[in-house]
Amino acid sequence: xxxxxxxxxxxxxxxxxxxxxxxxxxxxxxxxxxxxxxxxxxxxxxxxxxxxxxxxxxxxxxxxxxxxxxxxxxxxxxxxxxxxxxxxxxxxxxxxxxxxxxxxxxxxxxxxxxxxxxxxxxxxxxxxxxxxxxxxxxxxxxxxxxxxxxxxxxxxxxxxxxxxxxxxxxxxxxxxxxxxxxxxxxxxxxxxxxxxx
Numbered sequence: 001x002x003x004x005x006x007x008x009x010x011x012x013x014x015x016x017x018x019x020x021x022x023x024x025x026x027x028x029x030x031x032x033x034x035x036x037x038x039x040x041x042x043x044x045x046x047x048x049x050x051x052x053x054x055x056x057x058x059x060x061x062x063x064x065x066x067x068x069x070x071x072x073x074x075x076x077x078x079x080x081x082x083x084x085x086x087x088x089x090x091x092x093x094x095x096x097x098x099x100x101x102x103x104x105x106x107x108x109x110x111x112x113x114x115x116x117x118x119x120x121x122x123x124x125x126x127x128x129x130x131x132x133x134x135x136x137x138x139x140x141x142x143x144x145x146x147x148x149x150x151x152x153x154x155x156x157x158x159x160x161x162x163x164x165x166x167x168x169x170x171x172x173x174x175x176x177x178x179x180x181x182x183x184x185x186x187x188x189x190x191x192x193x194x195x196x197x
Contacts, residue, residue: 001051008048013189015041016159030159030191032069032130049073049156050080053126057154062086062125066141067093067112069130073158077128086118086125088141101144103136112140114148121149132157132187135169142170160187 017034021027035041053060062084065074071087078085091100091111098113119125127141142152160167167187 001055005048005051008044009189012041012045012048012158016189018191030131030161032072032158036072045158046073046076046080049077049128049158052156053077053081057124057126059124060126060153061123062150064088064125064127064141064145066127066129066137070128072130073128073156084118086114088112088114088127088144099144099148101140101147103140103143105136110140112137112144114144116148119145119148119150123150124153125150126153127155128157129155130158132160132166132170133164135166138166138170157187158189160190162190162192 012035015035015038017031019029019031022029035045053063060081060083063074063078063081064086065071065088067087067089074087075085087094089112091113094113094115097116099116099119100111100113102109102111125145127138127145129137132138138155138157142155145152155170
């Protein structure tokens with residue numbers, strides 16, 4: 001992207017606040033809501049996400065929002081592009097016939113689900129979420145979509161916590177079986193041991 005794009009990303013990044021020891025001791029929480037509550041910043045972030053989707057993923061057919069903050073972006077992006085918006089949710093939150101994927105977390109495990117009838121075979125989709133930490137959610141969503149026959153052509157993330165190396169896990173995940181995914185991973189605002197604002 002160009003210098004104007006980078007300047008606009010810096011404007012968004014400036015509005016994202018952090019909170020130490022939330023939700024528990026030792027965690028520095030980066031809060032996307034602090035940027036979204038500011039009308040001009042919210043509009044700017046939306047325009048930047050649309051720009052990335054249009055330029056890097058011109059063939060995208062659906063935007064996949066991850067529960068829950070990914071939903072903040074997936075609907076408006078899909079509406080802007082005139083394509084489908086599909087939620088990936090935690091177990092038991094979607095009606096009808098669902099596909100499930102179990103995945104490990106740092107402390108335990110979780111399950112993601114998607115409605116099977118939402119994913120026609122070969123659907124070109126981009127996963128959208130607010131935060132990339134370890135990459136576990138993105139990897140799980142990718143695997144879930146692949147089991148449904150989707151073609152995950154990339155992901156778009158607003159905030160990346162670089163010290164947690166989530167990008168490396170997405171690109172070189174130990175259980176990754178879909179090489180094409182490593183071609184595209186985009187984040188807007190990266191944080192590398194920055195202090196609280």
